[in-house]
Amino acid sequence: MKSAVIVFPGLNRDRDMIAALEKVTGEKPHLAWHGDSDLPDVDLVVVPGGFSYGDYLRAGAIAARSPMLKRVKEHADRGGLTLGVCNGFQILTETGLLPGALMRNRDLKFLCKVIHLKAENTTSPFTSAYKGHEAFPCPIAHHDGNYFIDPDGLKALEDNSQIAFRYCDENGNVTLEANPNGSIENIAGITNKQGNVLGMMPHPENLIEAAHGGIEGRYIFDSLVAAVA
Amino acid sequence: MLKNQNIEITPELIASHGLNEEEYAKILELIGREPTYTELGIFSAMWNEHCSYKSSKKWLKTLPTTGDRVIHGPGENAGVVDIDDGQAVVFKMESHNHPSYIEPYQGAATGVGGILRDVFTMGARPIAAMNALRFGAPDHEKTRHLVSGVVAGVGGYGNSFGVPTVGGEVEFDPRYNGNILVNAFAAGLADADKIFLCAAKGVGLPIVYLGAKTGRDGVGGATMASAEFGDDIDEKRPTVQVGDPFTEKCLLEACLELMQTGAVISIQDMGAAGLTCSAVEMGAQGNLGVELYLDDVPTREEAMTAYEMMLSESQERMLMVLDPEKEDVAKAIFHKWDLDFAIVGKTTDDLRFRVIHEGTEVANLPIKDLGDEAPEYDRPRAAYPAPSALGEIDSNIDVAQALLTLVGNANGASRRWVWEQYDHLIQGNSVQVPGGDAGVVRVEGADGKKALAFSVDVTPRYCEANPREGGKQAVAECWRNLSAVGALPLASTDNLNFGNPEKPEIMEQFSQAILGIGDACRALEFPIVSGNVSLYNETNGIGILPTPAIGGVGLLKDWAKMMTLSFKEEGEVILLIGEKGTHLGQSALLRDCFNRIEGDAPTVDLDKEAKHGALIRELINQEQLTACHDLSDGGLVVALAEMAMKGKIGAQLELSNDLGELFGEDQARYIVTVKSDNLESVLAAAKAQNVPVTQLGTVGGDKLEAKDIFAVSVAELSDFHESWFPDYMAAEAAQ
16 A cells, blocks of 8 residues: 655654554555645555644644645545544644544643544444454544534534544443543544545554554554555 | 943842852953953853852762763763663753743743753654652642643643653642742653764854744743742743744754754754853863854844843754755755754854854853853851651551552542643553553664663652652662663663752752762662752742652663553462561651651662662563562552552452551562462572562452451542542632
């Protein structure tokens, strides 16, 4: 699988994402600098996590207006697989590639911890490998992960099976206590209507080897490899 | 031509620069004339306590700073220690106490920013951060606000910059009511043969200014940090700098990229006393003069004077001597990261420090004398009071209730509320996160097995009762925490926070603590490779508890063998390594359950520390243990409770009801668990090395239970342990 990672100044989980892609796919991703105007033809484009432009103005808002994001949008509009994690998710909602918005966490604090996630559908190109692993622990690390969407939008997400991941307890129950940031309906990740763009707050790139205490993050990359094979 | 900028140098002006009459006389003698206003500012910046170490130098010289693995000790931006395979760890700890009390978010944030910059200035990518925080009594009116702001500031900077915060300490005591402590530690990874230093080399080479623009923030900050606080403290807010972690992250990437090109001859970050300190250090250390052209310094405010530019402590700035042939490469890299890049001076061969502004020479000083001739004091010391006697202790207490108090009060409760606000997982190498004895981070670029362990420790109440033993204990506890995860302790950094050194009793306390630190570092082969001194931590005459925080780094050859403190499996045998407890003086039990602060600090037997630690590391390396935890605050029972809570499993114990045995804080002790199959070989290994070992019981059940003495459910313990911090902070919103 050929992949590209978009690099903005201020991102900091770009290195984690690059390492994960290399470890899982065996291929180094192409690095696309935000100011460059060309994006090579790849199977997967990733917008990684961090604090692009310091999160100044609003998380993801400045990055969403950079030249490279136009290329990312073209790639996604052509049906190209596109993954946004954490700040990447915020950037993708800011560009309109994904619906809804990410607000400040319910408790107004940055939160880094291992939560549990449930794969809501295992039919998307990002989640097929989660069959049989529906609830798993996964790290989060964010200040603005409180997903919000209006009632019509929420209904559309549900009707089109666009909800990819929800926060749950260790037994897979979607409860209020298991919701770390106040996201509506415990939503942790969503796809676009076509299913080729995924945005999620948790960090699968920090969950791919024994040193991470689990390998369930790999399944996203495994799913993608299978999807492009 | 020197010009005096039309500001008269009056005795009041001199005093307001923190210079006494004797110091000013020395300035006159050195330069043979009256200084200009800018020169006075430069002297004040170089000769304040924070930059010159004038009260502490005499004592710091007694510390052991060398060792087989030490590549660079104190004197550089950070210490550099060999970790094999051509790699080095670069680390330091520094205080940002005064600014954090005045403006907690920015004070703490820029403390983190400053220490990260110290590390990457040397060519190292930061891989771990820690912090040691001390606040006033929980019920003091300012404490909640300060905790909330400091924790948010530490997180706000470190999280955005992208370094995992893997450990730290948070403590409350009324003695910090008027002076909180914010000590930040950072460690980075570099190739051992690619360390960058600050000494300039070569005459006539360009001096380049990099990073953020210069503003008026922090003008006089280092001088402010070298005085006691009074009631005018709120007026000092403008001396606190404002941090921008985004710029710092860009600066990190740009510096590391530039260093790879071979363009960097020397580099120095602008920390305390900004442009003054960094330019003088570069020149003086390289035996060169420096000429600065302030008109070329990028500024973010209009009409800044030479004085302001020289003393600004604006953050995220660097000074570099550049290979002139690679100027274009360097410029391109900095412009790519949208950072300022300006040639602001050159090196000279005349050993003068010249500053030119708007065509006028505003300073012309002997560059070496600014550092070398800084005052050094052997401040008077007075006999330190002996520790108070330890009175009778009523042994007839409810042990279960005492345990719940100790694990559930301000100083014993879980710090999860704090460390969950710090990104401790970024970089994907955190194999042991906060909440254990030490944070452990896997090392990239090696065999995938190598890891580094980090811990920061001090027990201020011990230091107050007995500064020498307290100094030893701070080192020993840090060393023990590293050993407890299976790491070989390599070297340490010290952050010495004390009161007013002009008080003879404080000076004695300070010197004794340093001597104790030196004793322990020598005995445990744990040299001090970097550090920082923060004096004058007093408000309205009330000093803080003496707090010499020790940050340590240890090496694990294989992180898969690393030990954690949680109980693992039912039926495993629990052993105490080291002697049974006896010492209740200055214990957490006495303070928190009897409301008494009395007695001597526990004695640290350094031979025993070394021997017991070596045994622990050997057993871990042979994979004979399943859990390991060092004994500290609260002694045996608290350590057992922490192991049970972490593992969510209880234990059946055979203990005596002697309070010293249950809660004593004797040193050089660990609790370990072993599978029953390994029990004989572990006991034999202890016996062979003449280390005392006692079988305490077995892991299992949902209660921590000692027959006839106490029983308490693990769930109840956890509930007490986890709830104090969030409940305390939630009351903020309710106020």
